Amino acid sequence: MKAAIRGRRIMAAVLSCLMVLLAGQPAHAATTRALTGVTIRVGVAINPGDTLPEIVTLEDDTIKTQDYPAYAVTNSDRYTIRYAEWVTSDERYISIGDQPRMRVYLEITDSDYSFRGSYSSGNVTIRGGKLVSARRASNDELEVVVTLNGIKGQYPPPVSAEWRDGSYGRAVWNQDYDLYDDYISAAISGYYDVYLYRGGALVHKVEDYHGTSYNFYPYMTRKGSYFFRVRTVPHTEQQKQYGTKSEWLESDEIYLDAEDVSDGSGRTNVGEVVAGTTQTGWIQSDGTWYFRYPNGQYQTNGWLQLNGIWYLFDSGGRMLTGWQQWKGAWYYMQSNGAMQTGWIKAGDKWYYLNTTADGVEGAMHTGWLTTGGKTYLLDSSGAMLEGWQEIDKKFYYFYPGYGYMATNTTIDTYFRVGADGAWIQ
Numbered sequence: 001m002k003a004a005i006r007g008r009r010i011m012a013a014v015l016s017c018l019m020v021l022l023a024g025q026p027a028h029a030a031t032t033r034a035l036t037g038v039t040i041r042v043g044v045a046i047n048p049g050d051t052l053p054e055i056v057t058l059e060d061d062t063i064k065t066q067d068y069p070a071y072a073v074t075n076s077d078r079y080t081i082r083y084a085e086w087v088t089s090d091e092r093y094i095s096i097g098d099q100p101r102m103r104v105y106l107e108i109t110d111s112d113y114s115f116r117g118s119y120s121s122g123n124v125t126i127r128g129g130k131l132v133s134a135r136r137a138s139n140d141e142l143e144v145v146v147t148l149n150g151i152k153g154q155y156p157p158p159v160s161a162e163w164r165d166g167s168y169g170r171a172v173w174n175q176d177y178d179l180y181d182d183y184i185s186a187a188i189s190g191y192y193d194v195y196l197y198r199g200g201a202l203v204h205k206v207e208d209y210h211g212t213s214y215n216f217y218p219y220m221t222r223k224g225s226y227f228f229r230v231r232t233v234p235h236t237e238q239q240k241q242y243g244t245k246s247e248w249l250e251s252d253e254i255y256l257d258a259e260d261v262s263d264g265s266g267r268t269n270v271g272e273v274v275a276g277t278t279q280t281g282w283i284q285s286d287g288t289w290y291f292r293y294p295n296g297q298y299q300t301n302g303w304l305q306l307n308g309i310w311y312l313f314d315s316g317g318r319m320l321t322g323w324q325q326w327k328g329a330w331y332y333m334q335s336n337g338a339m340q341t342g343w344i345k346a347g348d349k350w351y352y353l354n355t356t357a358d359g360v361e362g363a364m365h366t367g368w369l370t371t372g373g374k375t376y377l378l379d380s381s382g383a384m385l386e387g388w389q390e391i392d393k394k395f396y397y398f399y400p401g402y403g404y405m406a407t408n409t410t411i412d413t414y415f416r417v418g419a420d421g422a423w424i425q
Contacts, residue, residue, distance in 0.1 A: 031112075032111070032112055033114075034113070034116035034117055035079065035116070038079065038125070038144075039074060039075075040072060040073070040074050040104055040125070040127070040144065041071075041072075041128055042071065042104070042127070042128045043071055043128040043148065044100060046070075046094060047153055048094065048096045048243075049095075049156075049184070050094055051090055052086050052089075052090040052094060052100055053069040056071060056085070056086070056102065057070065057072075057073075058073070072084040077109070077110065078108070078110040078112075078113045080106070081104055081106060082106070082107040083104075083105045084102055084103065084105070085102070085103050086102055087103050087145060088100040088101045093187070096150070096153050096189070096234065096239055097150045097236065097241065097242045097243060098151050099129075099149065099150050101132065101145060101146065101147050102145070102148060104144045104145075105137075106142040106143075108139070108141075115138070115140065115142045117136075118136075119144075120134060126146050128149055129147050129148040130147045131146055132145040133145045151242060152242045153243060154244045154246060155233070155243055156187055156188065156232060157230075157248065157249045158174045158232060158246075158249050159173075160172075160174060160175055161229070161230050161249045161250060162251060162252070163254050164213070167307040167308035168260060169215055169217025169218075169220050169307065171194060171196075171214050171215075171216055171230070171251065173194075173230045173249070189232055189235050191209065191235040192209050192212075192233060193205070193206070193207045193233050194206045194229070196219055196227075197227055197228065198222065198224045203216075203219050204216060211334065215309065217262050217307055218264060220262050222261060223256055223257055225253040225254070225255045226255075226256065227253045227254075228251050229248045229250050231246045231248045231249065232246040264281075288318050289337060291304055291317075298313075298317035300314070300315055300316065300317045301313065301314065301315045309338045310361070312324055312339065320333050320337070323346075329363035330363070331353065331362045331363060331364070332344055341353050341361060342355060349383040349384065350384040350403060351365075351378070351382045352365040352371070352376070357371075358371065366382055376403050376404055376405065377389060377391070377405070385398055386401070387400055395422065395423040396417070396421045397411045405421040407420070
């Protein structure tokens with residue numbers, strides 16, 4: 001009898017516990033209302049070449065968001081932003097037009113509501129960006145990934161604008177930039193407007209030009225003082241949407257006497273060659289450039305130096321561009337035919353083309369190279385090597401992304417390299 005009574009008491013206790021548990025879960029879900037929509041405002045204010053801010057400010061929507069470099073805010077009294085983080089790396093440099101991604105975690109604050117059902121662009125409003133995805137982690141938490149609007153800004157002006165020594169009319173700019181500087185590659189577009197002036201009069205202009213030098217000499221046909229102006233400009237449609245042109249940078253003046261001026265040869269508006277022409281100098285025909293001497297002969301099958309610039313022609317007299325092999329060495333001829341020297345990137349590889357101080361000018365370098373006080377190693381294809389390399393049973397380390405050899409330092413805690421760069425075992 002007593003055992004039966006104890007059994008009934010135990011059963012009653014169990015049922016009581018189950019009722020409490022059932023009341024704590026399903027009953028809550030049944031009594032809360034589904035949150036049918038959410039709104040988030042996001043933004044970031046940085047300059048081109050900056051990294052993303054480490055901290056994303058989380059406040060209500062009444063804050064002056066322009067006072068914060070990055071923010072994710074909402075003005076709801078039913079939910080709040082518990083946490084926000086970058087999906088895009090906050091270590092890489094950001095360019096104009098880039099659209100960083102952010103992950104935002106929303107949390108219910110009003111117990112009368114819960115996240116239920118599905119969430120998409122139809123019920124998730126993003127101001128300052130676009131919705132990528134929304135995932136309900138629980139009834140109380142919603143995870144939202146957004147793409148922010150493109151980074152806006154003004155491009156920085158070139159750091160230098162000079163006339164190249166030893167040649168008339170060769171304008172150069174941005175020559176002081178380090179080709180390996182990730183900040184620079186993110187901050188600039190690589191495209192420029194370049195205007196030539198004589199006195200105060202505009203003589204010739206080149207717009208949306210990709211390069212850091214231009215030969216203005218064909219347009220310097222009258223004596224006088226010349227200078228040029230250059231500015232950085234957006235190039236892609238996305239850059240044009242979010243970026244503005246830089247301020248102008250002006251060069252010093254150079255003066256040309258009457259005997260030094262150009263005869264106009266080499267202008268891009270020379271026109272096509274016609275039969276029996278007596279035109280000399282640069283001549284364009286069907287999009288190809290030729291060079292004709294006063295005796296009527298054309299430059300063929302070799303090199304021609306004009307105003308300190310080297311050009312290469314094939315057996316048909318056509319001026320060559322791009323990669324060209326000549327007597328066992330590789331050269332790179334720019335789109336205007338000028339021979340390239342120094343560092344050049346092709347695909348994802350860096351190559352070095354000799355200056356006069358390095359060997360045969362313009363020839364692609366292979367093997368060891370010392371330039372600018374640093375030592376590099378280029379393989380048989382000319383590509384710059386990176387990381388650990390074994391040469392003659394010795395190990396050397398070349399900094400990834402930069403390529404120069406480490407000396408008198410310790411790599412990865414355990415590997416000491418000496419003054420000659422070799423690992424000291």
